[in-house]
Structures are given as C-alpha cells and as structure tokens.
Amino acid sequence: xxxxxxxxxxxxxxxxxxxxxxxxxxxxxxxxxxxxxxxxxxxxxxxxxxxxxxxxxxxxxxxxxxxxxxxxxxxxxxxxxxxxxxxxxxxxxxxxxxxxxxxxxxxxxxxxxxxxxxxxxxxxxxxxxxxxxxxxxxxxxxxxxxxxxxxxxxxxxxxxxxxxxxxxxxxxxxxxxxxxxxxxxxxxxxxxxxxxxxxxxxxxxxxxxxxxxxxxxxxxxxxxxxxxxxxxxxxxxxxxxxxxxxxxxxxxxxxxxxxxxxxxxxxxxxxxxxxxxxxxxxxxxxxxxxxxxxxxxxxxxxxxxxx
Amino acid sequence: xxxxxxxxxxxxxxxxxxxxxxxxxxxxxxxxxxxxxxxxxxxxxxxxxxxxxxxxxxxxxxxxxxxxxxxxxxxxxxxxxxxxxxxxxxxxxxxxxxxxxxxxxxxxxxxxxxxxxxxxxxxxxxxxxxxxxxxxxxxxxxxxxxxxxxxxxxxxxxxxxxxxxxxxxxxxxxxxxxxxxxxxxxxxxxxxxxxxxxxxxxxxxxxxxxxxxxxxxxxxxxxxxxxxxxxxxxxxxxxxxxxxxxxxxxxxxxxxxxxxxxxxxxxxxxxxxxxxxxxxxxxxxxxxxxx
Numbered sequence: 001x002x003x004x005x006x007x008x009x010x011x012x013x014x015x016x017x018x019x020x021x022x023x024x025x026x027x028x029x030x031x032x033x034x035x036x037x038x039x040x041x042x043x044x045x046x047x048x049x050x051x052x053x054x055x056x057x058x059x060x061x062x063x064x065x066x067x068x069x070x071x072x073x074x075x076x077x078x079x080x081x082x083x084x085x086x087x088x089x090x091x092x093x094x095x096x097x098x099x100x101x102x103x104x105x106x107x108x109x110x111x112x113x114x115x116x117x118x119x120x121x122x123x124x125x126x127x128x129x130x131x132x133x134x135x136x137x138x139x140x141x142x143x144x145x146x147x148x149x150x151x152x153x154x155x156x157x158x159x160x161x162x163x164x165x166x167x168x169x170x171x172x173x174x175x176x177x178x179x180x181x182x183x184x185x186x187x188x189x190x191x192x193x194x195x196x197x198x199x200x201x202x203x204x205x206x207x208x209x210x211x212x213x214x215x216x217x218x219x220x221x222x223x224x225x226x227x228x229x230x231x232x233x234x235x236x237x238x239x240x241x242x243x244x245x246x247x248x249x250x251x252x253x254x255x256x257x258x259x260x261x262x263x264x265x266x267x268x269x270x271x272x273x274x275x276x277x278x279x280x281x282x283x284x285x286x287x288x289x290x291x292x293x294x295x296x297x298x299x300x301x302x303x304x305x306x307x
Numbered sequence: 308x309x310x311x312x313x314x315x316x317x318x319x320x321x322x323x324x325x326x327x328x329x330x331x332x333x334x335x336x337x338x339x340x341x342x343x344x345x346x347x348x349x350x351x352x353x354x355x356x357x358x359x360x361x362x363x364x365x366x367x368x369x370x371x372x373x374x375x376x377x378x379x380x381x382x383x384x385x386x387x388x389x390x391x392x393x394x395x396x397x398x399x400x401x402x403x404x405x406x407x408x409x410x411x412x413x414x415x416x417x418x419x420x421x422x423x424x425x426x427x428x429x430x431x432x433x434x435x436x437x438x439x440x441x442x443x444x445x446x447x448x449x450x451x452x453x454x455x456x457x458x459x460x461x462x463x464x465x466x467x468x469x470x471x472x473x474x475x476x477x478x479x480x481x482x483x484x485x486x487x488x489x490x491x492x493x494x495x496x497x498x499x500x501x502x503x504x505x506x507x508x509x510x511x512x513x514x515x516x517x518x519x520x521x522x523x524x525x526x527x528x529x530x531x532x533x534x535x536x537x538x539x540x541x542x543x544x545x546x547x548x549x550x551x552x553x554x555x556x557x558x559x560x561x562x563x564x565x566x567x568x569x570x571x572x573x574x575x576x577x578x579x580x581x582x583x584x585x586x587x588x589x590x591x592x593x594x595x596x597x598x
Contacts, residue, residue: 230439
C-alpha cells in the first residue's frame with residue numbers, strides 16, 4: 001500500500017506547472033495590496049503610482065475607526081446567529097429524515113432547492129415577499145387576525161434579523177445534507193448493542209450517536225461560520241448596509257469604502273486586518289478540524305483521507 | 308395496538324414538521340414564479356394576489372425579447388442585454404469550470420497517487436479559500452486594469468479558476484481515493500506508462516465523479532456575484548450582475564421583470580443540482596463527507 005515514489009520529470013511538471021503559474025499570476029495582487037495600503041490613494045486625485053507614502057497611517061485610521069469595529073461585531077453576530085439557525089433547523093430535518101419513509105426523495109430534493117438558488121435571486125425574491133404590504137405580512141395578518149405591518153426591510157432593528165433569516169433559508173440545506181450523510185454513516189452495531197443493553201432511545205442519541213456525529217457537526221459548523229463571514233450578495237442586494245448602518249457587515253463596509261467612497265488605501269489596510277482576522281480563525285478551525293477528521297477516519301468505513 | 312397507534316402518530320408528526328419546512332422552502336420559490344406571470348398592477352397589490360387570475364407572458368417577453376418598450380435612461384438601457392448576459396455567463400461558467408476541473412483532477416491525481424503536494428499543504432490551501440474574496444478585490448481591480456483584463460471574459464475566467472480550484476481538487480480527490488491502487492498497479496505491471504494509466508484506467512473509473520464535480524463547480528461559477536460585479540463594467544455582464552441592474556431604474560421596482568429574469572437564471576441551476584443531488588454533500592464538504 002505504500003505510495004509510489006514521487007515521480008520526477010515530465011509528469012510532475014505537467015501537473016504542477018499550471019498550478020504554479022496560477023499562483024504566480026495572482027501573487028502581484030498581494031504586493032499591490034501592500035503598496036496601496038501603505039500609501040494614501042484616492043481614485044480621483046492621482047494615479048496610483050503617484051500616491052503619497054504614509055506608512056502605517058492607514059492602518060491606524062482603520063484600527064481607530066469605530067464603524068469598522070461595529071462591522072466586525074456585526075459580522076460575527078450575523079455569522080454566529082445564522083450558523084446556529086442553520087444548525088438547529090438542519091439537524092432537526094436530518095434527524096427526521098434519517099429513517100426512510102414514503103416521500104423521502106421528494107422532501108430531500110425540495111429541501112435542497114434553496115442552496116441551488118442564486119443568492120441574488122434569493123435577495124430579490126425575499127424583497128418581493130417582505131416589503132411592508134407584502135405577502136409575508138399578508139399571511140401573518142390573516143393567520144393572527146390583526147394587521148401585521150412588520151418593517152422587515154426598513155426597520156434597523158429588524159433588518160439584521162432579516163439577513164439572518166435569509167442566510168438560514170439559503171444554507172440550511174448545506175447543514176442538512178452533511179448531517180444526514182453523517183447520520184447514515186453511523187455504524188449500526190453500536191446502536192444495536194446499546195439498545196440490547198437496555199439504553200433508551202434518548203440515551204442512545206445522547207451517548208452513542210451524538211459523540212460519533214461530532215466530527216461531522218463540527219465540520220458543518222466551521223464551514224458554515226466561515227462562509228457566513230464572507231456573505232455579500234444577499235446583504236448587499238437587499239440593504240446596501242442600510243437602513244442606516246444596521247446591516248453593514250465586514251464585506252459590505254469594505255465594498256462601500258473602496259467602491260463608493262473610493263478610499264482604496266483605507267480599504268486595502270482594512271482588507272489586511274480582515275485577512276489576519278480570518279486567517280487566524282481559519283488556523284483555529286484547521287486545528288479543530290484536523291483533530292475531528294482524524295476521528296472521522298477512525299470511524300468504520302469512515303469518509304475522508306488521512307490528514 | 309397502542310404501539311401501532313403511537314408509530315402512526317410519530318409518522319404524522321414527522322410529516323407535519325417536514326411539511327412545514329417544505330412550505331417555508333416552497334413558498335418563496337412559488338412566489339417568484341407566480342410574480343413572473345403577474346401583470347404589473349398585481350406586483351404590489353394589497354391584499355397580495357396569491358393566485359393570479361390574469362396570468363401573462365408580458366414579463367418574459369419584455370425581459371428576454373425586449374420588445375415592449377424602448378428605455379431612455381442609461382440604467383434602463385442596460386436592461387436590454389439578457390441574451391448577452393446569458394452568453395457571457397455560459398461562456399465564463401463553462402470555460403472556468405472546465406479548466407478548474409481539468410486542473411483539479413490532475414492535481415488531485417498527483418496528490419493522491421504520487422504525493423505531489425502533501426495532504427497537509429493541500430488542506431491549508433483549501434482553508435485559505437475560506438478568506439472572503441472581497442479582501443483582495445481592490446488590488447485585483449488595479450492589477451487587472453494594468454493588464455487590460457478588466458471587463459473581459461478571460462479575466463473573470465482566470466479568477467474563477469483560482470477560486471474554485473480547491474473545490475475541484477478536493478472533490479475529485481475524494482473520487483480518486485476510492486479507486487483501489489491495485490487497479491493502477493496492475494496496469495503498470497502490464498506495461499502502461501503513467502499517462503496511459505491515468506487516461507485509460509483511472510479517468511474512466513472516476514468519470515461520473517468528474518462529471519459531478521463539473522456540475523458542482525458550474526453551480527458555484529454560475530451564481531457568483533461579487534467578483535463579477537467588481538471586475539466588469541460595460542462590455543461583459545453576467546446574469547447575476549444583470550439581474551442586480553434591475554434595481555433602482557427610472558420606473559422604480561419592477562418585480563415582475565426581475566422575477567421573469569430570475570426564473571431563467573435559476574432553472575438551469577436547479578436542474579443541474581438535482582442531477583447531482585447525491586454528490587452535493589461531497590462537494591460542499593470538500594470530499595470529507597461522502598455518502
């Protein structure tokens with residue numbers, strides 16, 4: 001089973017050259033970013049190579065910008081809430097769908113749909129649904145018997161909730177399919193052994209299934225959280241950061257700074273800070289995931305290569 | 308008896324819960340499709356029109372054939388380019404996906420069989436993909452404008468190949484890993500070279516996996532918005548960007564038109580997604596969860 005000797009010569013080059021070429025192609029972007037973030041450049045004043053060198057001033061400006069701090073906080077809250085929402089709904093659905101029954105396939109396909117819809121389309125669809133005199137308020141009014149006029153899109157306190165709602169609607173399928181696959185992959189013998197020892201179903205779930213499922217759960221949560229941090233299209237298309245700054249997450253604020261205020265240098269410095277932040281989170285996630293995937297590999301016939 | 312009754316109750320409860328989420332999923336989808344068939348006075352009607360009695364194809368005609376009226380403002384003029392957007396979207400998505408999957412398959416094969424890149428390094432690259440692309444968007448624009456790649460199909464294709472490569476590598480790798488090495492070793496013993504082994508033994512075995520990867524990456528590139536928004540201006544336009552242009556035109560919200568375009572954008576994705584629904588898990592979990 002030992003791996004064949006790493007080949008030299010043609011094969012290696014054919015495989016690696018395009019890859020290295022792509023990396024080399026994209027590398028200057030990072031140098032440019034460094035350059036821009038150390039200079040003060042606003043698009044309409046000078047050409048970028050004439051920009052004034054300002055050292056770390058931009059970073060100072062970014063780090064003392066309260067709006068940036070709020071954006072970070074908002075992003076973390078948004079990612080946390082939407083991940084939690086996706087997890088609760090997705091896990092619930094996966095548990096309900098774990099045994100097979102009639103109509104299983106129909107539900108499975110139906111539940112996938114949000115994930116397959118273009119985010120921009122989701123944003124506009126929910127705009128059609130959620131405006132104040134729209135169908136969602138209409139249905140709520142009919143159900144509750146009173147006039148419901150929730151301002152889903154215009155009330156700054158509710159807008160964040162709306163973005164979370166959209167994210168949950170959009171990405172619950174992701175958590176659902178991963179956890180359903182995880183549940184299907186659990187070895188039945190342990191479950192049966194526990195049952196024959198007289199453990200209740202609740203106890204089997206808590207003490208056998210849940211620990212076995214942990215790597216898959218962690219994987220789903222980590223990937224979802226990281227993806228949610230970068231969410232842009234839905235929030236942008238629906239809110240552009242508004243009302244006020246209620247939905248101004250990191251990507252939205254970055255976009256505004258660079259493409260609306262044309263403060264490219266500040267945007268670049270901000271990007272660096274965000275990059276450091278996210279890379280830190282990713283490294284943390286890597287450690288957690290490595291430990292968990294090793295556990296995943298140990299599972300009988302478990303998925304995943306050695307890592 | 309009691310047991311049977313309880314089981315039936317449980318089944319009913321499950322159906323109820325699943326059904327309610329199914330409704331939550333289906334209703335927005337239904338509303339989008341329904342709106343696309345509504346005449347314009349029903350878009351904002353109160354109480355909302357849940358089931359239109361006067362369905363019309365007007366929206367589709369206007370959006371896709373652009374014959375209804377000549378728009379005056381610059382913004383509204385850009386509305387008239389759905390076919391251009393469709394063509395660009397198709398070209399970009401197919402090219403980028405094809406390249407990404409081809410390159411990804413090679414890399415995955417090299418990594419899986421020859422350890423060309425260590426798993427650890429590959430995994431790190433994958434996780435770096437999790438850094439939101441917007442953090443390099445600004446310098447990327449500068450770089451592209453210097454290279455004259457801004458607002459071009461080539462430029463977008465290159466970026467999409469880079470951003471989707473981790474998905475391609477990991478997904479195809481999970482398929483390659485499932486092929487027993489012995490098969491390839493047998494081919495090697497019979498005198499097949501590396502390329503011949505790859506081409507005539509391994510690739511046919513993972514063909515369905517490569518197709519699934521292709522479709523999966525196609526979904527990603529087809530629906531990408533942010534990068535397309537930033538790297539295009541007037542020459543090139545993709546469907547998600549085109550769709551966003553319906554925002555804030557001279558005549559205000561045009562829900563019916565938006566819906567008609569959105570339906571066209573969404574249907575191909577849903578078809579492709581349903582074709583590979585059993586493989587979606589693998590794609591989204593980077594091959595870490597497989598069933």
